[in-house]
Amino acid sequence: MDSVLTLFYENREFIFLIIVSIFLGIEVISNVPAVLHTPLMSGANAIHGVVIIGSIIIMLEAEPDNYFALILGFLAVVLGTLNVVGGFVVTNRMLEMFKKKDKK
């Protein structure tokens, strides 16, 4: 019991942040028109690519002779970059087409 409470207390600020972020996420997209569902999904997909920061931290913390961490960390950086770059570029491509329409 104590360990659970300690866990809660030590991380109370994060838990607070999580709860607020959940409501923010719901609020932010609640008025999205159906036309933008796919770009929104794609954009959100790019944003969770933020996980790449974790992979960079792994690489920064890894000892230069810890090949296990280095190899997997490198793999994680590649995967994360794919998520970020691919996600944003695909979203931009979708939205570019919407923009052309507006000008006509």
Place this chain on the structure above:
Amino acid sequence: MTELLQNSILEICYLIASVTFILGLKMLSSPDKARKGNLMAAYGMGLAILATILFKEELSSDKMLNYGLILGGLVVGTVIGMRMALKVKMTAMPQMVSFFNGMGGACAAVISIVEFDHISHTGSFEMGMLIVIILGLIIGAVSFAGSIIAYGKLEGKIGDRAFPGGQIINIALLIAILGLGVYMAMMDAPTPMYLYIVLGLSLLYGILFVMPIGGADMPVVISLLNSFTGVAAAFGGFLYGNQAMLTGGILVGSAGTILTVLMCTAMNRSLTNVIIGSFGGSAAGGKDGEQGTIKEITATDAAILLAYANKVSVVPGYGLAVAQAQHTVHNLEKLLEDKGVDFNYAVHPVAGRMPGHMNVLLAEADVPYPKLQEMEDANGDMASTDVVLVIGANDVVNPAAENDPSSPIYGMPIIKALDAKNVIVMKRSMGKGYAGIENELFFHDKNRMLFGDAKDSLEKLIAEVKNL
């Protein structure tokens, strides 16, 4: 640079990044600002990545290899990601999103593996830390495996396969994964073996979870897996005490969940129903069998009907995407507009394989944005429409959703094609839609069928209209 300054700059960069994520998502919800929003979030991401590399730790000469590998990884990922994202056809966008989502999930899972290895070496097993690592691994792995299966399915490389008793196996697997995870978290010094078993089971669960789900439900599944990856990223943020990862991940997790629910609502199905029951399987009841006779129409007659109509509305569906007929339909639109026909598109929110799929597809063919009508508006105008041209859509115009309570799609909002004066359905064959049920619209008096590939049929129609 002092450590305080360095850390402050890093945290300020993360703060800015978090704000750009929030504003970016917000702007993505409005058509004029969407593109700016996406770019803004991308800049924020770039800033967060750059700041992490520069300010997270003191630059030291004995870690040059690490920095080299980070830059190498960024370059490799950027080159491959750019190539894939720029090369992919607009019709293949849904599976591309799924693929990139899978990469994010895999990234989260790998992070958990390395961190577990790290704490096994230091021997400092804390329960909180372990829970975060294990959950990050499970969710990341499920998201990765599931996304890749969804990608394969939409690419047509993997078929729908429902195993007998599949649901029971899935539930048992889920219980096993969670049970093992809890057991691991309680242990004083769990060995990596447990972690790999959890990883293996999670990957298997991801595969079995998506495998039996039919094409019509893929958008929901991709959106759900998208929010999974968001949550996995947030666990990573928890692990490192990193606010940018935490806010970004949770935002996507909650926004993705809401988006998933919105999609389910549009199909009048609950999320549990999507996950547990596979659409189009044996569960699909409803009226079956012959319901009357169908009437075919020739391209010539159809062309006459269209050319002399005052108002024509196109209901696009997945068949249009498969046939790559978006440019052809746009040509028909221009031709008929020259003849004074009022032409628009009635877009069902879940037509195609992803919500908004049809909008993206038609936008690619330069169809003006105001021509795309949302379902409610389209239904309001239906009574004054002379011809509804249904191109490769099925379930979204099935009247059973309104009048047959035993139908699996009963209650789903549909485009009320029958309110119009005439309906022409363009289809390859009498095959059923993804829900696997008959469509009584096809047998209705008002309806004529024009069989053939959507693109070929449209080209014939264009030729015939020109000949008039």
